[in-house]
Amino acid sequence: MPLYNPNTGTKRFYNWKTEIANIIDERISNGFIEGSNNKIKALKRISYGIRNIDRFRNRILYLE
Numbered sequence: 001m002p003l004y005n006p007n008t009g010t011k012r013f014y015n016w017k018t019e020i021a022n023i024i025d026e027r028i029s030n031g032f033i034e035g036s037n038n039k040i041k042a043l044k045r046i047s048y049g050i051r052n053i054d055r056f057r058n059r060i061l062y063l064e
Helices: 006-015 017-026 031-046 053-061
Strands: none
Touching (some): 031 053
16 A cells, blocks of 8 residues: 555645636635634633633734
């Protein structure tokens, strides 16, 4: 059993060709959302045990 099958890359490209073409044409990225999610997760980690849920919610909404 081989560790790497070269056909999987071709198959993956064929299955995602429309999405790949859209990325090339539109030049859009989900990097901003990924960054925002990362900041929220980091805030959740450092805010363990916070008592006031409204304050926590406001900290998430005002992240830069």
